[in-house]
Amino acid sequence: MTHLTRRRFGALAGASALALSSPALLRAQTAGRLVVIGGGFGGASAARFARIHYPDVSVTLVEPWDRFITCPYGNLILGGMKTLADITHSYDGLRARGVEVIHDRATAIDPESHRVRLEGGTELDYDKLILSPGIALRWGAIEGYDEAAAGIFPHAWMGGDGSQITLLRQQIEALPEGGVVGLAIPANPFRCPPGPYERISMIAHYLKQANPTAKILAFDAKEGFSKQGLFQDAWAELYGDMIEWVPSNQDGRIVRVDPANRLFVSEFGTEHRVDVGNVIPPQYAAAIARDSGLADESGWVPVDPRSFAARMAPDIHVIGDASLASPLPKSGFMANSTAKIAVAAALAELTGSAPPADPVYFNTCYSHAGEDYAFSVVGIFRPAEDGFAETPDSGGTSPRGPLAEMAETRALEAEYADAWYASITQDMFS
Amino acid sequence: MNARFHRAAMTAVLLAAGAAQAEPSSGLLLAQPCAGCHGQDGAGQGATPAIAGLDREAFLEAWAAFRADARPATVMNRITKGYTEEEAALLADHFASLQ
Incomplete structure (x- = not known):
């Protein structure tokens, strides 16, 4: 047993004792830690959905940019129909819902110890990780x-x-x-x-x-x-x-x-x-997915079609453009749709229950x-x-x-x- | 090993807490993409009509008409053909339950 695990077990055992004595503390989000990497169509949708429907799970979103500029409708700027302000979105709404939003870049994932390292030096422990980092250009x-x-x-x-x-x-x-x-x-x-x-x-x-x-x-x-x-x-x-x-x-x-x-x-x-x-x-999955050994030789991440769990690391669910999920298109709506199934599957597993039956993905x-x-x-x-x-x-x-x-x-x-x-x-x- | 140990610890916490987590129903999961156009919880958005609180029978009637190409449509005729009757019923129940 590593020092890390021992320390975490200690913290959890403490939480358990508190929960027994005070059910209200369940709202203190003690049921587990969901970390979401990437605040785009996949990640922001996942964080928001988890925050609304799983009040007992803590949700942390890691995104380098402090505002999100959508690719969809970006072309309308070229057409003179929209401005950059029209397609720029704040993370304040997610913060107000209780998502912990950290503006930093995830640089490494250790699937063994369930830990994410950020560029700024922070390390985050997770029980389940949703990885929605998007693409990198080749x-x-x-x-x-x-x-x-x-x-x-x-x-x-x-x-x-x-x-x-x-x-x-x-x-x-x-x-x-x-x-x-x-x-x-x-x-x-x-x-x-x-x-x-x-x-x-x-x-x-x-x-x-x-x-x-x-x-x-x-x-x-x-x-x-x-x-x-x-x-x-x-x-x-x-x-x-x-x-x-x-x-x-x-x-x-x-x-x-x-x-x-x-x-x-x-x-x-x-x-x-x-x-x-x-x-x-040409493109491939963002560096964090490839550097963590989740991608195959195509440069994209193979996933389980029911849960979006990465084939190489089942506690990491990879959604959005980074995943290898043909014929699902690499679109914003697809990322949003798969985000919710991935969250439901990941958190069902955390609570020991069955993943969503017969998921449908919509675009x-x-x-x-x-x-x-x-x-x-x-x-x-x-x-x-x-x-x-x-x-x-x-x-x-x-x-x-x-x-x-x-x-x-x-x-x-x-x-x-x-x-x-x-x-x-x-x-x-x- | 570490992960398994940790999961066991998590399960212990949940059991101790009475596993209060209510999982989203299949209807709620199935209805998620509707919010991609029809607004939050089907409340309507711009030109796209509200579907929240729609009577179950009215929902299913509209659904069947779209599916049979018997009602003018842009995307709903293509969408309804991708779902089973059971799934349509779950969606109808879900939106009927919302105000």
């Missing part, structure tokens, strides 16, 4: 694309301090008349599958008014993408020939960038000069393609024999059709998308 996976290059060719694919999306917006505003905006889009899997295409749409929405002779060249490492028909219909209907999408089978995969000379270089050596370059590089992703013009994809997923499966004959994308017939539906979905954003951020932070 610097260097595209030759020449490192952190310095992101100062010239922004990725704007992580909220962070908002500087990346702000930089991209400024660059697009400063685009020379008739200039070229280039995007490099990765192969699957990556965060927010329809995100790059919503981004293309929102940039086009802005340029149509501000710089109508500008061009958008979207280079893709794939041959197809999420909601492709709907996006391409919208591009043709709304933006004429402003947008050109170049799939991988037409040499669309960008393998090298040269920010100083503003060049994208394709797999077969074609050089494309761009005035603004948005490079969305709806809205994309804005223009003003009053949005559409969606719905997915309902369940645990399968060796992973996850989409429920047959359900979900899917909004119907296609000529704008004259579909205008009302597209406008309604734009309104519902706004309601989604308001609802889901309340479900995380209120």
Whole structure:
């Protein structure tokens, strides 16, 4: 027995004696310690859900940033429809509910001793850990694309301090008349599958008014993408020939960038000069997940489909974009949905009861393609024999059709998308 | 070993305390994603209607109509097809129980 365990057992035994003499002390959250790493769609939803439904469990949330800037709706900043303030959220609501929020970066997890070390030196003991750290960018996976290059060719694919999306917006505003905006889009899997295409749409929405002779060249490492028909219909209907999408089978995969000379270089050596370059590089799970030995060779974390327990460490539940859970998309709604099942499973185990029976994982992703013009994809997923499966004959994308017939539906979905954003951020932070 | 020992200690605490933890019901868990659009506890949000306190039969009638494509819809027709009748009943009970 280690010193640590002995010390903790002593503390717990004390708590037990107190609880016996005073049931009110149950509200002192003595039933266990849940630590949540990452305050985004997965982590904030998990912390809030646990705080509301498990009053006897203490909940600590570790998040480096002192406010959260969402990736969803970030593209609307590019379109001029939203500001950074509109998509910035405070952790005060979670604090008011009794979540202990620590603004620090988790640097190490010891699954054996159930302990998390933070950059600032703090060490946290946990009974159950929810790990929702998000993604990291694979610097260097595209030759020449490192952190310095992101100062010239922004990725704007992580909220962070908002500087990346702000930089991209400024660059697009400063685009020379008739200039070229280039995007490099990765192969699957990556965060927010329809995100790059919503981004293309929102940039086009802005340029149509501000710089109508500008061009958008979207280079893709794939041959197809999420909601492709709907996006391409919208591009043709709304933006004429402003947008050109170049799939991988037409040499669309960008393998090298040269920010100083503003060049994208394709797999077969074609050089494309761009005035603004948005490079969305390949991704993997955030460092804390990989450094803790939870990820497999793919760089993502394999999980149990009923509990999101990491295959490599069953007391650590890994949710959100860091998990390897195909066909579940790496989306904010998916992270929110899986967060609650993971919390229920983790805390059921802590109390010695059965995990949630027959969990259902739910996703709806809205994309804005223009003003009053949005559409969606719905997915309902369940645990399968060796992973996850989409429920047959359900979900899917909004119907296609000529704008004259579909205008009302597209406008309604734009309104519902706004309601989604308001609802889901309340479900995380209120 | 340490983890198991620790878990045993935790269980002891819970047993001693009378295991007061009330776990969320399957209805509550199933209803969680609804809050992603319909507001907290189905209270409604912007253009998305409230479903809290909806009469059980009215809920199930609307659900069945969406599922059969017999009622105009944007996403609910696609969503309802992903759930069983038993799950729809749990959702109906859950939202009927909320004010």
